[in-house]
Amino acid sequence: MSNSKGNILFQLTGSIACYKACNVISRLVQEGFEVKTVCSANALKFIGKSTLEGLTHKAVYVDTFEDRSALEHIALTKWLDLAIVCPATANIINKLAAGIGDDYISTVFLAFDFSKPYLIAPAMNQNMYAHPATKRSLGILAGWGVKMLGAGIGYQACGDKGAGRLLEPEAIYKEIKKNL
Numbered sequence: 001m002s003n004s005k006g007n008i009l010f011q012l013t014g015s016i017a018c019y020k021a022c023n024v025i026s027r028l029v030q031e032g033f034e035v036k037t038v039c040s041a042n043a044l045k046f047i048g049k050s051t052l053e054g055l056t057h058k059a060v061y062v063d064t065f066e067d068r069s070a071l072e073h074i075a076l077t078k079w080l081d082l083a084i085v086c087p088a089t090a091n092i093i094n095k096l097a098a099g100i101g102d103d104y105i106s107t108v109f110l111a112f113d114f115s116k117p118y119l120i121a122p123a124m125n126q127n128m129y130a131h132p133a134t135k136r137s138l139g140i141l142a143g144w145g146v147k148m149l150g151a152g153i154g155y156q157a158c159g160d161k162g163a164g165r166l167l168e169p170e171a172i173y174k175e176i177k178k179n180l
């Protein structure tokens, strides 16, 4: 029998803030959660599979059509107790709100059972965060029951200062625990 405190599906998209997500994943594993990771293809330009496999001791999901086991994306929605997209790009936020299912993360989202918690932790440049498309999508997702974690204000990798920073790992960890 598993001693896991809970099953977390941790999904990463293409942002510099992927390195901060590793900190959260490490903490979750150390605290006794079972963590499986999903990466968008672009997330893998910021972080290697080896890091995530080393932290979670599990293979990383990237391609829905990868020959691992049939309908794994559906099995994952049943396995998980909580799903999070962290960091969440403007692209994935707008994609999810449009109901597109053309990669692993968006396909899992379309198959998601919303009696379980689904968290989104945005990370992007301030103009992307303030863009009308992103604002509208954040509202749509919240209306569907997604828990939006908000974003920090401050220094951004591009040199700007403003809203859109990924929350700090400690704050994200606390939100995950609170929402389980």
Ligand SMILES: Cc1cc2nc3c(=O)[nH]c(=O)nc-3n(C[C@H](O)[C@H](O)[C@H](O)COP(=O)(O)O)c2cc1C
Binding pocket: 012, 013, 014, 015, 016, 017, 040, 041, 042, 043, 088, 089, 090, 091, 092, 123, 124, 125, 128
């Ligand atoms: C160096 C670099 C940093 C980026 N950081 C971000 C970011 O923090 N947030 C964001 O929304 N997009 C960021 N982008 C753009 C996304 O990677 C791009 O929109 C990509 O298509 C997102 O794909 P995904 O959502 O499938 O991972 C960045 C791009 C580059 C080249």
